[in-house]
Amino acid sequence: MSADVLVAGLLSGGLYALIGLGISLVFGVLKVMNLMHGELVLGGAYLAALLVGSAGFDPLVALPFAMLGVALIAYPLQRYLLTGLLRANGSAPMVATFGLSLVAQAALQAAFGTDPRALSAPYAQAGFTVLGVRVQAVYAISFALTVVLCGVTHLVLSRTRAGSAVRAAAADPTTASMLGINVGRVYALTLAGSAALAAAAGVMTGVAQSFTPSAGLPLLLTGFAVMALAGIGSVGGVLLGGITLGLLQSLSTAYFGGGWRNFVVYTVFFLALSFRPTGLFRRVAHA
């Protein structure tokens, strides 16, 4: 196996981590499996495609706008729909997010058609050589972006008043509410933040790979795998979980062939969950 393969697995793990970061954040705070996370990722990709296509933006310039746009869609959904359901019935929001994912998929199909799309950028297919190892530029950029966004998320959660409110709402929403924290607003901001992270992942997925309206499910599964490997509420663990997933995929393909990739990855995934139900990296880094 060449070093190229190892580095490709490591760097693609960065993108997986970015996909998993938002879903982990929502589950950690709201205790809800957000089944529309894949569509939030796709929302970022399609918003960026609009900006790239109509305004001629570079995808990296379009990225913050896509993050903001998807966050603005997610905020009212949580504030005025999902939080109410959460208070009424613990499992209702999960069902609702599944319904919303179907609605989003249908809307994307109606608006953009079913053909696959990719975001065009000079670095999408560029590469460079470091110490004899060939590196795909877009995955290097994604990895760097993921490290930055993981760092920002960690700092926001651990060093700001908003982060304290989020952690308080996550730990005990009733007590947090009695202390004057607007838990509904905190929840909405959490989903909006998660959606912004998902949108960033969507833009990078669009540049590195491609996207279709029905691509949400595989993205969701990637996010789940990363979250399960990482452990709930562990930002640093999410990064390590993503890298582990990327390396597992590359190594299993190199050693066993592409046909065995999913078998090997998910066998390791289930073994990891069996022996460490709280995630492989729960103790390594806490938010």
Next chain:
Amino acid sequence: MIRRIVATALAVTTTVGLTACGSNSSSEGSTDAVVIGASMMLSGQTNLETIRDGYQWAVDEANAAGGIDVGGAKRKVTLKILDNRGDTNTMVQQVRSLALQDKAAALLGSCCQQNIDMSAQADSLKTPLVMGALPIELRPDGKGYVWDSFQSLVDGAGGFFQVAATAGTNKKILLITNNDSQGKSTADLYKGLAGKAGFTVAVSTDAPAGTTDYSDAIGKAKAAGAEVVIASMTPPDCFAMWKQMKALAYTPKLAIGLQCAQTPGWASLGAVGAGTLVQMSWIRTSGLPKADEVVSKYSAKYPNDNDLSSVALGYHEATILLAAITKAGSTDHEKVNAAIGQTDLSSALGKVSFAGGKSATPSFVGQWNADGTITQVWPKQGASALKSLSGLA
């Protein structure tokens, strides 16, 4: 009282059901409209509106001429199309409904795996089904009610190797497919034909749909010096692989995207996709009947030849069926079925003459340009010279 109502309802339902089952087809000898039906994927993961437009075009054309001649009487044609959203159970119900309730004289196909699934229904309902969008080698044998007029995988592969022989490569191939049944049968076909054409499969590998990291296959192809890439994968997989080939400085001289480059979305790859070959059943320079009309009528709505080929396919299928109903002089399923078997005409995809329920249409090899258009490079008639694989150079 309730029992009586339920019993009456059951009796009525049973009578209606038996009547529907017993009736062979619609309005024999009548002047009512002839109904033909189709259950298609018009929403969900795949949208076959291009094929639907082709069906509608043929029907509109027939109706504009006063309808089709059925046993000496002109009868209008009603095309009933239902959206099955890609769901097999829905498709099965819709096909039964079209055949039994709407009394469709015959059915038109959907696409791909759904055509295979639909074949069993057509056979069990003894209702003729004319379809394309399924290579003729994949048509199930069935009970004789399914008619497939489309390109042959073997012809297409043969065309590719004829093009490849002129490309000045070292004839070493990287063959990569999805690890599903379609991918495996494609791999077997190309491995078999490669040797006969003087090519060597230097690297052969497969990957599950959804794979995004091809660095291992690319590394092996570079090490083996493979200058020809044959990829049979879903479009997103090829998108990721093409970008990765470019980024990892793998520079094959010839590449074909089977299945994956047959989407207008390939254009969104931009320059990276330029020079990639694609198999087609129709192209505007093909010289096929109606080619100019396909372009003039539909190129504003569907600028890409991939989409236009589907419109042509839809027209082709519907034309075969309408001609058969006229030839049968009846909408009786058995008579229409027999007439389809005797088809001898030329339509938008070329000459049609069934043998064993199959009629091979011509295959074409196209080459993607950087501007999102496709140029025919094989066969010679209508072809332009093969260009370099500039996208991966």
